Amino acid sequence: MTLHSAGVVVNLRRAKILVTSFVCATVAVGATSGNMYLALAGIVIGALFMALVRRRSGEVHTDERVDALGGRAARATFVIMSVFLGLLSLFFIFIGRNTGDGGIEALGTVFCYIVCLNCAVYSITFKYFDREHGGEY
Amino acid sequence: MAENIKNSIKVWRAARDMTQEELARRVGVTRQTIIAIEKNRYAPSLELAFRIARVFGESVENVFRYEEGGEAR
Numbered sequence: 001m002t003l004h005s006a007g008v009v010v011n012l013r014r015a016k017i018l019v020t021s022f023v024c025a026t027v028a029v030g031a032t033s034g035n036m037y038l039a040l041a042g043i044v045i046g047a048l049f050m051a052l053v054r055r056r057s058g059e060v061h062t063d064e065r066v067d068a069l070g071g072r073a074a075r076a077t078f079v080i081m082s083v084f085l086g087l088l089s090l091f092f093i094f095i096g097r098n099t100g101d102g103g104i105e106a107l108g109t110v111f112c113y114i115v116c117l118n119c120a121v122y123s124i125t126f127k128y129f130d131r132e133h134g135g136e137y
Numbered sequence: 138m139a140e141n142i143k144n145s146i147k148v149w150r151a152a153r154d155m156t157q158e159e160l161a162r163r164v165g166v167t168r169q170t171i172i173a174i175e176k177n178r179y180a181p182s183l184e185l186a187f188r189i190a191r192v193f194g195e196s197v198e199n200v201f202r203y204e205e206g207g208e209a210r
Contacts, residue, residue: 063166064182065173 015053019046078122086115142180144201146171149193164188 026042029035054061089111096105150160157175161168164185173179174189181189181201190197 061167063170064185065170065179066167 012053012057016050019050019053022046078118082115082118085111085118089115141204142201143177143204144174146175146189146200149195149200153193160189160192163192 023042023046026046027039030037030039030042089108092104092108092111094108096102096108146160150157157168157171161171164171165188166185170179170181174181186197186201190200193200
């Protein structure tokens with residue numbers, strides 16, 4: 001949890017709060033003054049600083065449980081998004097055909113292709129990792 | 138829930154006056170993972186089970202046990 005640097009002990013949680021405050025302040029000032037570059041610079045500097053602090057803290061941020069949770073969350077996200085986009089594409093296609101609006105029908109078709117692409121990428125990555133971990137076909 | 142795999146990590150930790158944070162650091166996982174294992178809410182991998190047992194200087198069977206009858210995952 002702690003970072004030892006030049007004899008100073010810095011709490012990682014405190015560093016996160018400081019960086020978040022800095023980024024929020026920079027983005028707020030950038031947004032109110034209409035300076036997009038200031039906001040972007042604040043975000044980039046904040047991200048770089050946090051990456052540096054995390055690397056030097058030596059704290060474990062990820063382990064097998066986090067990986068397992070990530071896998072389950074990714075699969076749930078895949079299923080939910082595929083079903084949602086699939087139904088949305090059907091809805092758009094039917095609405096587009098009934099109203100004669102080609103734009104909406106085209107949007108539905110695009111969503112449909114995205115769902116197909118999503119399923120294809122999932123299958124390919126699944127087979128790749130299955131083979132990496134000893135699966136035979 | 139890891140209903141079939143039970144453990145006595147808490148007992149071994151107390152016997153060695155070791156905190157969850159220290160155990161987590163020594164086996165290279167987060168403290169949340171140690172908490173989840175202790176509460177039998179997560180079944181660790183075989184490798185992590187061996188690492189935990191090695192920290193206590195015990196065999197895996199002394200730290201983890203498999204109980205029949207629970208719901209298999």
